Amino acid sequence: MSVKFRSAFEFTKSINWFPGHMAKGLAQIKTFLPKIDFFIEVRDARAPFSSINPGFEKLIDKKKRFIVYNKADMIPPESKIVLSETLSKLGEKNFFFTSINSHQTLDTILTSIREHYSADSGISSKIMSLVVGMPNVGKSSLINALRNVGTNKGKAVKTGDTPGLTRSVSNYVIISKTPQICIYDTPGVMAPYIPNPLSSLKFALTGGIKDKVLDNETLSDFLLYLLNKSNNTEYVSKFQLESPIDDINYLLCHVARKSGALLKGGIPQLDVAARFFLRQYYMGNIGYICFDNIEYSDVILDLAENEKFGTVSKNQTKKLMTQQKKQIYLEKRKAKLERKRLDKSFKK
Numbered sequence: 001m002s003v004k005f006r007s008a009f010e011f012t013k014s015i016n017w018f019p020g021h022m023a024k025g026l027a028q029i030k031t032f033l034p035k036i037d038f039f040i041e042v043r044d045a046r047a048p049f050s051s052i053n054p055g056f057e058k059l060i061d062k063k064k065r066f067i068v069y070n071k072a073d074m075i076p077p078e079s080k081i082v083l084s085e086t087l088s089k090l091g092e093k094n095f096f097f098t099s100i101n102s103h104q105t106l107d108t109i110l111t112s113i114r115e116h117y118s119a120d121s122g123i124s125s126k127i128m129s130l131v132v133g134m135p136n137v138g139k140s141s142l143i144n145a146l147r148n149v150g151t152n153k154g155k156a157v158k159t160g161d162t163p164g165l166t167r168s169v170s171n172y173v174i175i176s177k178t179p180q181i182c183i184y185d186t187p188g189v190m191a192p193y194i195p196n197p198l199s200s201l202k203f204a205l206t207g208g209i210k211d212k213v214l215d216n217e218t219l220s221d222f223l224l225y226l227l228n229k230s231n232n233t234e235y236v237s238k239f240q241l242e243s244p245i246d247d248i249n250y251l252l253c254h255v256a257r258k259s260g261a262l263l264k265g266g267i268p269q270l271d272v273a274a275r276f277f278l279r280q281y282y283m284g285n286i287g288y289i290c291f292d293n294i295e296y297s298d299v300i301l302d303l304a305e306n307e308k309f310g311t312v313s314k315n316q317t318k319k320l321m322t323q324q325k326k327q328i329y330l331e332k333r334k335a336k337l338e339r340k341r342l343d344k345s346f347k348k
């Protein structure tokens, strides 16, 4: 039986997450600018375009930048080739694919940085740099891995799979002795407002947005849509389905039954099943894909589409952030009232 998949994913609510520590972190980064020789901008190889914060352009300005597409172990090798060609066509230079578990990819960046500065005689003996990127793209992990490769030393900064773990700029970490290269870790900073809802959803799929901001069922539905679109149907055998499907409700009920995520009366726990489905994906058990389009012609179309969403002014951003805060407050209040109501009815 051939399945007809959706030709587009309907999603209109832009996911925006810009807690206070990001604004503070950004202000802190600005104070470091005078002493910085170069930036390492980290992006997620699975969402190479949706993990770009356009705000960094202004910040980095004319300073030297090395762009790193991290978590490259989580995209198929052929995607790396296609993406590489597309980036070159877009005129991007100085970009690297890294994986914190691949010594070779880390060594390539270190060599490139060392070569750049050995050719630059005007630089002081201590080369200072700063890592920037959206949340959870692997900035801290990359610093630890570079330090290990460059100096044979252990972990220096905290890492974890929760976005927003790094809350402020760290002390500098030495990642190379000759020449001496030092790097500051910084908090992951999102754009305060992402105009294109699908871009924000793609970034959310990387795990870069706190999971309270978006429900797991929507995220799973989007993942299922993207897997089918990429003809990656490894989930069919993994979850013992008969054929590929496009109905997330059906899939989650099936997963809930298979994994025993059932409430009394056999009611499937969809959120538990959704988390299980996402986890299987992150663990590499149902194959990897790129969430963004990476073929040059598609990227050009996406860039034009993004332009339609436009950009927002500073004032609009402020207004949106106030609205977000208000919404979070109202949701918290609603949850508190609901808890009180449940407590009361339980006591009765």
Ligand SMILES: Nc1nc2c(ncn2[C@@H]2O[C@H](COP(=O)(O)OP(=O)(O)OP(=O)(O)O)[C@@H](O)[C@H]2O)c(=O)[nH]1
Pocket (backbone or CB within 6 Å): 070, 071, 072, 073, 074, 098, 099, 100, 101, 133, 134, 135, 136, 137, 138, 139, 140, 141, 142, 158, 159, 160, 161, 162, 163, 164, 165, 166, 167, 186, 187, 188, 189
């Ligand atoms: N598979 C894979 N996982 C990675 C890689 N780099 C980082 N991670 C994982 O991604 C998660 C986030 O890593 P961090 O280094 O804490 O990310 P960050 O960008 O510093 O996060 P923020 O604190 O939000 O700014 C951790 O669970 C890491 O183990 C990589 O190259 N490959």
